[in-house]
Amino acid sequence: MHTQKIAILGPGSWGTALAQVLNDNGHEVRIWGNLPEQIQEINQHHTNQHYFKDLILDEKITAYLDLKEALDQVDAVLFVVPTKVTRLVAKQVAQVLDHKVTLMHASKGLEPDTHKRISEILEEEIPEKLRSEIVVVSGPSHAEEAIVRDITLITAASKDLHSAKYAQEIFSNHYFRLYTNTDIIxxxxxxxxxxxxxxxxxxxxxxxxxxxxxxxxxxxxxAEITRLGVKLGANPLTYSGLSGVGDLIVTGTSVHSRNWRAGDALGRGEKLSDIEANMGMVIEGISTTKAAYELAKELDVYMPITQAIYQVIYENQAIKEAIRDMMNNEFKAENEWS
Known part of the structure; x- marks a missing residue:
């Protein structure tokens, strides 16, 4: 494949790691963000200290404050911004983008209030004439490991297999490998x-x-994630793949995971407001708990773990009490999907 020009929106830990993967593959990478000091740091010192203390980025990776400039003549745009600002950034992109691009995202969450998936937000805000079918890049991946070129296998999913294959081609190399999937839900x-x-x-x-x-x-x-996903139209087999059980293992067992660290601190008795202040990064699991709890109620899907975590976070239930309630739940057959 010829060298591609790719704009990455969001210079957080994952956006930075993916920028390095694409740069390693010989593509022209532009990172867009809205903090002048961070953009200046990437361009002048080739570092992103807030996320990676000791890492030097290739000087070919360029950062931009001006969105129109960052999107000028690019082949592809990759959203890696927090879920709650995705719609806002998508509106800005729709205003300044002047040609068709392959549109991808690598964020994980549901929009507060609407409960929409990120691809749905992007479809609503960015006109079809400016984009491909959306590609989701997702799977078991800590930025801290991908940035040091540790072996990472993830999924590129799109309703259009051709678009998914494009993502597979631009990202894959000797340490980073993508598998295609058409089950975007x-x-x-x-x-x-x-x-x-x-x-x-x-x-x-x-x-x-x-x-x-x-x-x-x-x-x-x-099991409960699969139950909700299937109700929304997903293929149950997806949940036994990289983006399902793979991502659950990596996020549910590692100190690198800010969601795991937030839970660990809650378990040790820390207050949520203190945990969020100390983390200095978005803890997507906190807002997603609320969205999933509301969605499960709306669709009448049994999600006892999500409900227990919701009650602890949003209704101040004592954690030990929530666990006791869960252990006393009605008896179920293991493979019950309703």
Whole structure:
């Protein structure tokens, strides 16, 4: 493939890691952000200290404050901004983009209030004449590991297989590999909802529970994620793939995961407001818990773990009490999907 010009919107940890992958593959990478000091730092010092203390970026990676400039003549645009600002940034892109691009995103969450997936937001805000079918880049991936070129396997999902293959081609190399998938609903819901379960596994760790409990919440968490996804139109098999169980394992068992760290701190008795202030990064699992809880109620889907985490975060229920309630839930058959 010829060298592609790619604009990455969002210079956070994952946006920066993906910029490096694309740069390693010989593409022209532009990062857009709205903090002047961060953009200046990337351009002058080739660092992004807030996320990666000791890392030097290739000087060919250029950062932009001006969105129109960043999007000038690009082949592809990759959204990696927090879920709650996706719509706002998409509106800005629609105003300044003047040609058709391959549109991708690598964020994980559901929009507060509307409960929409990120591809749905992008479809609504960016006219069809300016974009391909949207490609979701998602899977088990810590930015901290991808940035040091650790082996990472993830999924590129799109309703249009040709667009998914484009993402597969531009990203894949000797340490970073993408598999294509056409189940965009499954991949997006898996990526969003696993953050809730990761908060739960962190809580159990913070409380001092062992591996049995961790395996239980990950497995039963996957069952309720699948239940909701299937109700929304996903293929259940997607949840046993990289973007499903793969992402759940990596997020639900690692200190690199800010959702796991937030849960761990909750389990140790810290206040949520303090945890969010100390993290300095968005904890997507917190807002996704609310969206998923509301969606499950609306669609009448049984999600006991999500409900318990919601009650702890939003209704101040004592964690031990929430766990006791869950253990006393009605008895179920293991493979019940209703």
């Amino acid at each position: 499954g991949v997006e819901t898996a990526g969003a909802l696993k953050n809730i379960i990761a908060v739960g596994t962190g809580v159990l760790h913070g409380l001092g529970y062992g591996d049995n409990a961790k395996a239980a919440i990950i497995t039963r968490g996957l």
